[in-house]
Amino acid sequence: MTGVHSPLALMRRAALPALGLLVIANFLGYAIVGDNGVLSWGDYRRIKAERAVELAQLEAERERLAHRASLLDPRHADPDLAEELVRRELGLVRPDEVIIEIDDPAPPGGH
Numbered sequence: 001m002t003g004v005h006s007p008l009a010l011m012r013r014a015a016l017p018a019l020g021l022l023v024i025a026n027f028l029g030y031a032i033v034g035d036n037g038v039l040s041w042g043d044y045r046r047i048k049a050e051r052a053v054e055l056a057q058l059e060a061e062r063e064r065l066a067h068r069a070s071l072l073d074p075r076h077a078d079p080d081l082a083e084e085l086v087r088r089e090l091g092l093v094r095p096d097e098v099i100i101e102i103d104d105p106a107p108p109g110g111h
Contacts, residue, residue, distance in 0.1 A: 032038050071078040086092060093099060
């Protein structure tokens with residue numbers, strides 16, 4: 001046998017290592033620029049900071065609503081809050097009251 005090989009035999013011998021290199025390069029590419037890659041860490045930090053701010057706002061809102069709910073406990077309801085809710089929901093007004101309407105640019109619910 002001489003040192004000269006046919007091109008087909010050379011391609012067959014190189015096919016498996018070439019396929020292995022392509023698979024490794026694919027995994028490396030995803031590890032660097034993929035959705036969970038190294039370059040995505042900055043986005044994760046930014047999203048985490050945004051979510052922390054949103055969580056703080058939601059916790060403050062939850063505390064406000066919990067306090068308001070405790071004021072409406074049927075065993076010892078806050079009379080001022082109960083009166084406010086009844087007047088707002090039912091539109092009740094005593095005869096000796098004067099109502100002054102203020103045009104509010106935004107409705108109370110923010111909608």
